[in-house]
Amino acid sequence: MAVTLADVAAHAKVSSATVSRVLSGNYPVSEATRARVLRAVNELDYVVNGPASALAAATSDLVGILVNDIADPFFGIIAGAVQSEIAGLPGGGGKLAVVCNTGGSPERELTYLTLLQRQRAAAVVVTGGAAEGAGHAAAVAAKLGRLTAAGTRVVLCGRPPLPHSGDGEPAVTTLAFDNRGGAQRLTEHLLALGHRRIGYVTGPPDRTTTRHRLEGHRAALAAAGLTEGSERLTVHGSFDRASGYDATLELLRREPGLTAVVAANDTIALGAFAALRDRGLRIPEDVSVAGFDDLPFSADAVPALTTVRLPLQDAGARAGRLAMDRETAPPGGVATIRAELMVRASTAPPR
Amino acid sequence: MAVTLADVAAHAKVSSATVSRVLSGNYPVSEATRARVLRAVNELDYVVNGPASALAAATSDLVGILVNDIADPFFGIIAGAVQSEIAGLPGGGGKLAVVCNTGGSPERELTYLTLLQRQRAAAVVVTGGAAEGAGHAAAVAAKLGRLTAAGTRVVLCGRPPLPHSGDGEPAVTTLAFDNRGGAQRLTEHLLALGHRRIGYVTGPPDRTTTRHRLEGHRAALAAAGLTEGSERLTVHGSFDRASGYDATLELLRREPGLTAVVAANDTIALGAFAALRDRGLRIPEDVSVAGFDDLPFSADAVPALTTVRLPLQDAGARAGRLAMDRETAPPGGVATIRAELMVRASTAPPR
DNA sequence: CTGTTAGCGCATTCAG
DNA sequence: CTGAATGCGCTAACAG
Numbered sequence: 001m002a003v004t005l006a007d008v009a010a011h012a013k014v015s016s017a018t019v020s021r022v023l024s025g026n027y028p029v030s031e032a033t034r035a036r037v038l039r040a041v042n043e044l045d046y047v048v049n050g051p052a053s054a055l056a057a058a059t060s061d062l063v064g065i066l067v068n069d070i071a072d073p074f075f076g077i078i079a080g081a082v083q084s085e086i087a088g089l090p091g092g093g094g095k096l097a098v099v100c101n102t103g104g105s106p107e108r109e110l111t112y113l114t115l116l117q118r119q120r121a122a123a124v125v126v127t128g129g130a131a132e133g134a135g136h137a138a139a140v141a142a143k144l145g146r147l148t149a150a151g152t153r154v155v156l157c158g159r160p161p162l163p164h165s166g167d168g169e170p171a172v173t174t175l176a177f178d179n180r181g182g183a184q185r186l187t188e189h190l191l192a193l194g195h196r197r198i199g200y201v202t203g204p205p206d207r208t209t210t211r212h213r214l215e216g217h218r219a220a221l222a223a224a225g226l227t228e229g230s231e232r233l234t235v236h237g238s239f240d241r242a243s244g245y246d247a248t249l250e251l252l253r254r255e256p257g258l259t260a261v262v263a264a265n266d267t268i269a270l271g272a273f274a275a276l277r278d279r280g281l282r283i284p285e286d287v288s289v290a291g292f293d294d295l296p297f298s299a300d301a302v303p304a305l306t307t308v309r310l311p312l313q314d315a316g317a318r319a320g321r322l323a324m325d326r327e328t329a330p331p332g333g334v335a336t337i338r339a340e341l342m343v344r345a346s347t348a349p350p351r
Numbered sequence: 352m353a354v355t356l357a358d359v360a361a362h363a364k365v366s367s368a369t370v371s372r373v374l375s376g377n378y379p380v381s382e383a384t385r386a387r388v389l390r391a392v393n394e395l396d397y398v399v400n401g402p403a404s405a406l407a408a409a410t411s412d413l414v415g416i417l418v419n420d421i422a423d424p425f426f427g428i429i430a431g432a433v434q435s436e437i438a439g440l441p442g443g444g445g446k447l448a449v450v451c452n453t454g455g456s457p458e459r460e461l462t463y464l465t466l467l468q469r470q471r472a473a474a475v476v477v478t479g480g481a482a483e484g485a486g487h488a489a490a491v492a493a494k495l496g497r498l499t500a501a502g503t504r505v506v507l508c509g510r511p512p513l514p515h516s517g518d519g520e521p522a523v524t525t526l527a528f529d530n531r532g533g534a535q536r537l538t539e540h541l542l543a544l545g546h547r548r549i550g551y552v553t554g555p556p557d558r559t560t561t562r563h564r565l566e567g568h569r570a571a572l573a574a575a576g577l578t579e580g581s582e583r584l585t586v587h588g589s590f591d592r593a594s595g596y597d598a599t600l601e602l603l604r605r606e607p608g609l610t611a612v613v614a615a616n617d618t619i620a621l622g623a624f625a626a627l628r629d630r631g632l633r634i635p636e637d638v639s640v641a642g643f644d645d646l647p648f649s650a651d652a653v654p655a656l657t658t659v660r661l662p663l664q665d666a667g668a669r670a671g672r673l674a675m676d677r678e679t680a681p682p683g684g685v686a687t688i689r690a691e692l693m694v695r696a697s698t699a700p701p702r
Numbered sequence: 703c704t705g706t707t708a709g710c711g712c713a714t715t716c717a718g
Numbered sequence: 719c720t721g722a723a724t725g726c727g728c729t730a731a732c733a734g
Contacts, residue, residue, distance in 0.1 A: 002501055002711095004710095004711060004712085005711065005712060005713095006711080006712095014720075014721085015720065015721045015722075016711090016712075016713095016721090017712095017713080017714080017720075017721060017722080017723095018719090018720060018721075019712095020712065020713060020714085021713090021719095021720090024713080027719095028719065029719070029720085030719060030720090033719085033720080045497065047465060047468050047469055047497075048469050048711090048712085049406070049469065049471070049710085049711050049712070050402070050405075050411075050466075050469035050470040050471065051401070051402040051403070051404075051405035051406040051411060051470065051471060051710085051711080051712095052402070052406045052710070052711035052712045052713095052726095053402075053469075053711075053712055053713075054401075054402035054712095054726095055400070055402040055403045055406050055710090055711080055712075055713095055725095055726050055727065055728085056711075056712040056713040056714080056725080056726055057712080057713060057714090057726085058713095058726070060401075060402060061466075062470075064449075069431070070421070070427050070430050070431045070434065070450065071424060071427040071428045071430075071431040072427070073422060073424055073427070075427075076421050076422040076423070076424070076426075076427050077422045079421050079422075079452070080420070080421045080422040080452055080454075083421065083452045084452070084454065087452070087459065087462075087463075096451070096463070096466045096467075096470070097451075097452075098415075098449030098450065098451055099421065099449065099450045099451075099452070100447070100448070100449055100450075101430070101431055101434045101435070101438070101448075101450070103431075103435065108438065111438075112438075112447070114398060115401075115412075115447045116447075117398050118398055118399050118400070118401035118404075119401040119402065119413075119447070120400070120401065120402060146396065146398075150353055241647060241651070270648065270651050273651065274651055296592060297621070297648050300592070300621050300624065300625055300652075301651075301653075302652075302653035355726095355727055355728085356727065356728060356729095357727080357728095365704075365705085366704065366705045366706075367705095367727090367728080367729095368704075368705065368706080368707095368728095368729080368730085369703090369704060369705075371728065371729060371730090372703095372704090372729095375729085378703090379703060380703070380704085381703060381704085384703085384704080399727090399728085400726085400727050400728070402726090402727085402728095403710095403726070403727035403728045403729090404727075404728055404729075405710095405728090406710050406711065406712090406726090406727080406728070406729090407709085407710055407727075407728040407729040407730080408710085408728080408729055408730085409710065409729090
């Protein structure tokens with residue numbers, strides 16, 4: 001079959017232990033034999049057997065990055081940043097950073113976590129909002145606990161911290177986004193412009209991201225004394241454009257006098273744009289629209305989208321460094337990442 | 352340390368071989384003992400040691416998906432499709448589909464391929480255009496050859512076939528995009544509208560995607576007798592929005608009388624949109640713009656972008672099935688995927 | 703149907 | 719500095 005350590009050893013006329021040592025480089029070996037071994041490695045085109053090496057050393061160089069939707073730039077940007085921080089080290093860092101697409105399914109998330117645990121992954125970075133259903137949150141927390149117990153470093157990025165498990169420093173480090181605060185400031189902006197009939201288009205109800213952003217939105221409304229009918233002006237769907245389109249139409253049906261639509265993310269906002277246009281409504285003259293995340297395309301929308309900026313790139317990079325233990329964890333293991341309001345052309349005073 | 356097969360065996364009062372058999376399920380075991388083993392597994396919270404299992408079985412359940420830029424929806428869509436075809440099987444298929452971000456760097460591509468080879472990956476799907484520089488093409492071809500020789504299934508998706516290595520059925524299956532044909536039809540469309548001064552904004556020169564799309568473009572120009580100055584009207588950059596913006600400005604500098612801009616992909620086209628607008632030019636009244644790929648946001652651009660549609664989702668899913676050996680390879684190992692011209696509002700006759 | 707027995711390829715003691 | 723020997727945890731014959 002494939003060429004093994006022993007083959008290289010024979011070829012270089014040394015013991016397999018020596019070959020192992022020059023390859024891992026963490027042990028003194030004379031320059032002469034090192035060169036001889038290296039030459040043999042090249043001549044034979046030898047590639048280490050990962051499983052065997054992982055088994056013997058009881059560690060692996062796999063690092064998993066879990067995302068909810070790999071086709072969504074929100075996750076693509078975070079994952080890319082995490083990954084370049086890990087694989088971008090001089091020499092590649094020796095780590096294999098891989099991204100796993102859960103599709104937002106809690107079962108798939110658990111499956112991937114188990115698979116990563118099987119592989120004895122060196123670290124796991126879980127990105128994006130979590131499902132809140134039934135036992136899922138607990139199951140995920142338990143699984144992550146087992147991973148850390150087994151020596152895998154766990155970092156949460158863009159996800160709220162796990163329920164505190166008690167004693168001392170938490171084993172998992174969290175970089176949480178200030179979804180609630182960002183959403184609140186966004187709606188305050190609309191309120192300040194004079195809007196009173198504001199629709200809200202969001203994703204699935206049982207996700208932390210959905211809930212937190214909605215809470216921020218409602219907190220702003222409540223502070224302005226607008227507690228009435230906010231339920232009726234909220235439409236749930238999924239975090240994509242098509243859903244934003246449909247939900248906006250539904251909103252218009254429920255409240256034709258709408259003057260503003262707040263979308264739970266930029267992609268949904270794009271769908272809202274299209275729906276409003278198809279209804280012959282101008283943005284922002286007839287209806288203002290706002291998003292969340294500030295993905296790259298948002299500044300290019302026509303009109304440019306008012307939104308809340310999340311430093312996805314920075315957060316991802318930091319999560320990557322945390323996973324590689326190249327940065328010290330924030331006090332308490334949790335850092336909240338600030339969201340910044342970006343006022344652009346898609347919001348204006350109501351007519 | 353962690354709980355092992357032997358622990359489970361002891362707990363269930365059977366041999367470790369029996370435990371292994373119920374876990375892998377590919378061997379008859381009595382219902383009674385199977386239940387007992389399963390209970391022991393749960394009680395002890397046992398998780399298979401992946402490396403050990405891979406070592407003993409000489410196979411792994413890892414499937415690698417290589418992409419040039421994970422933050423680009425073009426790759427996100429393909430990767431998502433490949434992945435759901437692999438992990439979406441009933442029971443998860445048992446395979447761990449992971450995506451690796453090469454960042455378009457040939458070195459990183461090779462590094463990942465080696466890492467995957469180390470892990471004895473079950474399959475590798477390489478997506479997107481290839482670097483054409485110096486020895487890279489040969490190095491990648493050689494590496495892929497070694498992977499197939501080691502039993503790893505290799506599928507190319509959206510990448511031209513490897514140079515034929517000779518005898519019989521090629522070991523690597525290729526799903527190539529008809530970049531040349533698509534680009535040619537797109538430029539023919541512009542020509543038919545009456546455009547004669549057409550600028551071309553594209554990515555790095557040493558990539559197959561860049562070259563093939565450019566060749567298609569020039570073939571159309573040549574067929575119309577427009578051989579003059581096409582060099583001057585071509586600006587290279589990278590495949591992103593910022594580059595499209597800058598390159599369009601450069602184009603305008605070189606040829607103020609431009610009536611159309613063809614971008615090598617939709618993202619670049621978005622940059623061109625912004626640049627033209629900033630120069631006070633209307634689309635398509637003053638300048639027509641066209642893209643390539645038909646990413647989701649293209650239909651939402653204002654005006655809607657004329658582009659060439661690539662069935663990314665379908666291609667990715669098919670690549671995934673091919674990688675899992677759930678679909679027979681096309682004759683000759685190579686299938687060319689058709690690109691479809693999508694005429695929308697961003698192109699019109701010149702003034 | 704179930705238990706026993708060998709390795710899989712490598713990292714690491716432990717001697718030299 | 720280098721070689722020989724041991725075992726990581728599991729699967730796959732091979733017997734019973």
